[in-house]
Amino acid sequence: MPVGNIAPPQTIYVIDGVRLGITAAGVRYQNRDDVVLIEIGEGATTAAVTTSNAFCAAPVQILRRHIEQSQPRYLIINTGNANAATGSDGLARAQKVCEALAEQFGVAPEAVLPYSTGVIGEALNYQAIIDGLSAANQDLSADNWSRAAKGICTTDTVIKLDSSEVVTEDGQRYHITGISKGAGMIRPNMATMLGFVATDANIAKPLLDKMLLSLTEASFNRITVDGDTSTNDCCTLIATGRASGLVIDSEQHPHYEALFGALKSVFVRLAQLIVRDGEGATKFITVRVIGGASTQECCDVAYAVAHSPLVKTAFFASDPNWGRILAAVGYAGVTDLDSSQVNVALDEVMICERGGLASGYTESEGQRVMSRPEICIEIDLGRGSFSDTVYTCDLSYDYVKINADYRS
Amino acid sequence: MPVGNIAPPQTIYVIDGVRLGITAAGVRYQNRDDVVLIEIGEGATTAAVTTSNAFCAAPVQILRRHIEQSQPRYLIINTGNANAATGSDGLARAQKVCEALAEQFGVAPEAVLPYSTGVIGEALNYQAIIDGLSAANQDLSADNWSRAAKGICTTDTVIKLDSSEVVTEDGQRYHITGISKGAGMIRPNMATMLGFVATDANIAKPLLDKMLLSLTEASFNRITVDGDTSTNDCCTLIATGRASGLVIDSEQHPHYEALFGALKSVFVRLAQLIVRDGEGATKFITVRVIGGASTQECCDVAYAVAHSPLVKTAFFASDPNWGRILAAVGYAGVTDLDSSQVNVALDEVMICERGGLASGYTESEGQRVMSRPEICIEIDLGRGSFSDTVYTCDLSYDYVKINADYRS
Numbered sequence: 001m002p003v004g005n006i007a008p009p010q011t012i013y014v015i016d017g018v019r020l021g022i023t024a025a026g027v028r029y030q031n032r033d034d035v036v037l038i039e040i041g042e043g044a045t046t047a048a049v050t051t052s053n054a055f056c057a058a059p060v061q062i063l064r065r066h067i068e069q070s071q072p073r074y075l076i077i078n079t080g081n082a083n084a085a086t087g088s089d090g091l092a093r094a095q096k097v098c099e100a101l102a103e104q105f106g107v108a109p110e111a112v113l114p115y116s117t118g119v120i121g122e123a124l125n126y127q128a129i130i131d132g133l134s135a136a137n138q139d140l141s142a143d144n145w146s147r148a149a150k151g152i153c154t155t156d157t158v159i160k161l162d163s164s165e166v167v168t169e170d171g172q173r174y175h176i177t178g179i180s181k182g183a184g185m186i187r188p189n190m191a192t193m194l195g196f197v198a199t200d201a202n203i204a205k206p207l208l209d210k211m212l213l214s215l216t217e218a219s220f221n222r223i224t225v226d227g228d229t230s231t232n233d234c235c236t237l238i239a240t241g242r243a244s245g246l247v248i249d250s251e252q253h254p255h256y257e258a259l260f261g262a263l264k265s266v267f268v269r270l271a272q273l274i275v276r277d278g279e280g281a282t283k284f285i286t287v288r289v290i291g292g293a294s295t296q297e298c299c300d301v302a303y304a305v306a307h308s309p310l311v312k313t314a315f316f317a318s319d320p321n322w323g324r325i326l327a328a329v330g331y332a333g334v335t336d337l338d339s340s341q342v343n344v345a346l347d348e349v350m351i352c353e354r355g356g357l358a359s360g361y362t363e364s365e366g367q368r369v370m371s372r373p374e375i376c377i378e379i380d381l382g383r384g385s386f387s388d389t390v391y392t393c394d395l396s397y398d399y400v401k402i403n404a405d406y407r408s
Numbered sequence: 409m410p411v412g413n414i415a416p417p418q419t420i421y422v423i424d425g426v427r428l429g430i431t432a433a434g435v436r437y438q439n440r441d442d443v444v445l446i447e448i449g450e451g452a453t454t455a456a457v458t459t460s461n462a463f464c465a466a467p468v469q470i471l472r473r474h475i476e477q478s479q480p481r482y483l484i485i486n487t488g489n490a491n492a493a494t495g496s497d498g499l500a501r502a503q504k505v506c507e508a509l510a511e512q513f514g515v516a517p518e519a520v521l522p523y524s525t526g527v528i529g530e531a532l533n534y535q536a537i538i539d540g541l542s543a544a545n546q547d548l549s550a551d552n553w554s555r556a557a558k559g560i561c562t563t564d565t566v567i568k569l570d571s572s573e574v575v576t577e578d579g580q581r582y583h584i585t586g587i588s589k590g591a592g593m594i595r596p597n598m599a600t601m602l603g604f605v606a607t608d609a610n611i612a613k614p615l616l617d618k619m620l621l622s623l624t625e626a627s628f629n630r631i632t633v634d635g636d637t638s639t640n641d642c643c644t645l646i647a648t649g650r651a652s653g654l655v656i657d658s659e660q661h662p663h664y665e666a667l668f669g670a671l672k673s674v675f676v677r678l679a680q681l682i683v684r685d686g687e688g689a690t691k692f693i694t695v696r697v698i699g700g701a702s703t704q705e706c707c708d709v710a711y712a713v714a715h716s717p718l719v720k721t722a723f724f725a726s727d728p729n730w731g732r733i734l735a736a737v738g739y740a741g742v743t744d745l746d747s748s749q750v751n752v753a754l755d756e757v758m759i760c761e762r763g764g765l766a767s768g769y770t771e772s773e774g775q776r777v778m779s780r781p782e783i784c785i786e787i788d789l790g791r792g793s794f795s796d797t798v799y800t801c802d803l804s805y806d807y808v809k810i811n812a813d814y815r816s
Contacts, residue, residue: 054745055738055763085734087748087764120731121765185718185735226717228732229739309634309717309803310593310811317812323528324636326493327593330463331637337462340495355463356495357529395717396812400805403718404725 001157002277003284003373003393008149008161013175014142015198017041017240021139022151025132027125028080028118033151035129037101037136038075038196044240045205046072047212048113051233057084058094058124059114060234066098070110075236076101076129077115077194079154079181083124084116084231093126100130105137117154117181117194117232149179152194155402156183160273166262168255174201174243176262180235180270184279184403186225187307195220195235195270201259202241204249211260212237219267222299223391225278226399227307237263275391280398283315284374290387291380297334298388301379304332305390312395315375320366322351329379341382346375409565410685411692411781411801416557416569421583422550423606425449425648429547430559433540435533436488436526441559443537445509445544446483446604452648453613454480455620456521459641465492466502466532467522468642474506478518483644484509484537485523485602487562491532492524492639501534508538513545525562525589525602525640557587560602563810564591568681574670576663582609582651584670588643588678592687592811594633595715603628603643603678609667610649612657619668620645627675630707631799633686634807635715645671683799688806691723692782698795699788705742706796709787712740713798720803723783728774730759737787749790754783 018040025035040046048067050060066072076097083090098112116124149159163177178197186193203211216235241247248255276284287306292298305311308328314321325344330337344352346369351361369375426448433443448454456475458468474480484505491498506520524532557567571585586605594601611619624643649655656663684692695714700706713719716736722729733752738745752760754777759769777783 053735053738054740054742055734055747055750082731085731085747085760085764087762089764120729120735121760123765185732187739228716228718228735231731231735231738308636309807310636313808313811316808319812321527323490323493323639324593326463327461327528327636327639330461330639331595332462334462339463339493342463352493352529354495356493356497357531395808397805397808399717400721400724400803400808403721404727404804 003281004276006158006273006276008146008159009163012145012161012163013165013177015175015177015240016200016242017044018198018238019140019142020144020148021136022144022147023132023135023139025128027078027128033147034079035132035136036077036148036151037140039140040073040238041240044071044238045203045208046236046238047208048234048236049212049216051230053229053231055085055231057082057116057232058086058090059083059116060232061091062094062098063113063234066110066113070108072113073107073111074101074105075113075115075196077152078129079152080118081122081124082116082118082120082232084120086121086123090124093124096126097129101133104133115194115234120231145177145179152179152181154181155279156181156277158277160270160277162266162269164262164266166258168258170254172244172255174199174259176266178266178270180274182274183277184225185228185230186223186274186278187227187229193230193233197266198238198240199263200240200243202244202247203239204247207249208237208239211263215263215267218264219271222389223271223275224303224306225275225393272391275393278393279402280396281393282396283394285315285392285394286376286389287392288376288387288389289379289381291382291384292386293384295386295388298386301329301332301334301381302388302390304328305377305379306392309395315370315394316396318367318370320346320351320363320370322366325377326352337381338383343380343382345378346370411689412684414566414681414684416554416567417571420553420569420571421573421585423583423585423648424608424650425452426606426646427548427550428552428556429544430552430555431540431543431547433536435486435536442487443540443544444485444556444559445548447548448481448646449648452479452646453611453616454644454646455616456642456644457620457624459638461637461639463493463639465490465524465640466494466498467491467524468640469499470502470506471521471642474518474521478516480521481515481519482509482513483521483523485560486537487560488526489530489532490524490526490528490640492528494529494531498532501532504534505537509541512541523602523642528639553585553587560587560589562589563687564589564685566685568678570674570677572670572674574666576666578662580652580663582607582667584674586674586678588682590682591685592633593636593638594631594682594686595635595637601638601641605674606646606648607671608648608651610652610655611647612655615657616645616647619671623671623675626672627679630797631679631683632711632714633683633801680799683801686801687810688804689801690804691802693723693800693802694784694797695800696784696795696797697787697789699790699792700794701792703794703796706794709737709740709742709789710796710798712736713785714800717803723778723802724804726775726778728754728759728771728778730774733785734760745789746791751788751790753786754778
């Protein structure tokens, strides 16, 4: 069961210039939506960030090349097969999908970006995807965000969708709608498994690239379920430009701040939804590290805590076994960390002061906080003014069950 | 259930100059051996390596100071409480144990090394340990290695003990006996949770220090259960010098090679026993990385694979889901790794050739190998001549159960 509020927003804004079509192409399973086609109108700009995994999948390799060469017009996404660790044959299969789509839709193959997610190391049934293109085409609609969010799911138990409207001080309205997927093999490094966000703002490509890096750093690059960085991570940001003729081309633009803030809120929400639906998750945990000498060391500490199987099982058990948190802080590799300066709190309850048990702490207080479904661990390193935050979930029987019982 | 052959050797050699006493002092639980006293005769040399965790426990801090100041005569070990993250009060409690023991046994407090293992962050019941000293003293015997191995256990399900005799080319006999403990919070960095090895060889202290570093690098520093580096890791090597008046003081000494080889064998065995008894372990996995451009990158890749929850759950399920292995290789951080040069084999079955599925590989072959209780993953990076090996276990329901159900 996913943790906390995972409901999509009441209003899902259409993004003028983006249409989505979904079909059950039978890539791996029958009668299950597994191919999503996203059409991007002319005049849009698009940015993508991809996995840092050296075994990056064939579609990721092609995507990187295509987005350099052309403004994308179609994104084609399949589940059921990641087309990763498939060598040159995998590249050829992904390329065949792009070419068939390009021919059918009258664009250059470079204007097509492929995305795959699913099992690693098996040959992609590309013919099934190609055969499904015309059904996906017929299904294209600006209203299809929810069905697309479902169509890109694998072990996800809920759809991940967020949407918002932002009104700038001078009255310009922009809309943002995005979807993401992922529940396991989650420790994105550049981007998450799959994320697609579109806005009708008009954003110059160089700025869009820069914004996407910054947005993913604060969202998809700050979540972890199991510490496994996927071969297929990819996050794409589309700016259709239909809301206004006004091009936003610098951080000094009067609309930039409001728009960036709204985008960040959607990105963080989509990233957190992945953790809330983390495989086997029963708790949503925010690891906030403050008082660091650098952002990097705060990030390192936060990830050490967020990855520790002992910390994660303690949270599953609602056991305020805070020594495990301290042990993880201690092995995070912070140079010359003075443990006697470290404070740790669980929500409003201080558990560790100056490296030892906090005065006034009681086990029942700890127990009370640990039984909550959403908990913030705040770690003060007591050596500077930098901070960072990572989102994770607990480690439960069901994580093992999901990953031991099924080939995902 | 521990994996594979975990039986102690038929012959457990006594080490002249070492006696061990065990008692149930009631540190945390009643009627359970929880204090072990090791007496070292005069004239011995002793080396210790300790955890790299910044939150290193109070006894570790005292041990580091004492071993600099004096040749140890007594080691005092308790289970049930790690005396870690206990601040200055924890240091005072550990010191009280050393002082009481020193007074009772007529040695300087600096000649006492304290060791603790158990729950982190709780106040040590030092009085129970002190009250148990006379019983431990009365129990002292050179024959007590097995009972001592049991006495230092916490969540361990079997004792870890190895013993061997080495005869040099010129007919000198040396004996080595060692014990270790640990099943969770295992990713030693400098040493394991607790390891004690003694030999009757006569080894100069500077050489002994150097040997211990090298021995732990090849054994305790190459195992992982859950990736959590403990606050209390400590490994101690004692050379009583009783076997011969001949001092071994350099690597050129004619006895060095045979003795080092025998010690290494005991160290590796003791380290592997910890993995075989890893919390919830059902499989013993050797991750061997060859063809690297440096030992460090081989080590990084081996640990990435050994720590991956997805790889570990796949092994638990006997599922040859080799894509997860490749994904872990891919995110291990090897600079400019060319995935098309990477080969992976499970025991004798080649599963991945040049970054893709191996020709001739069949799922049933993979299944056959994966169902074995002991499996070697060999990863050839195809870019150099360096190698490294890490030992780990799978991730099962029982790991979650052990760490979620009990405060350990």
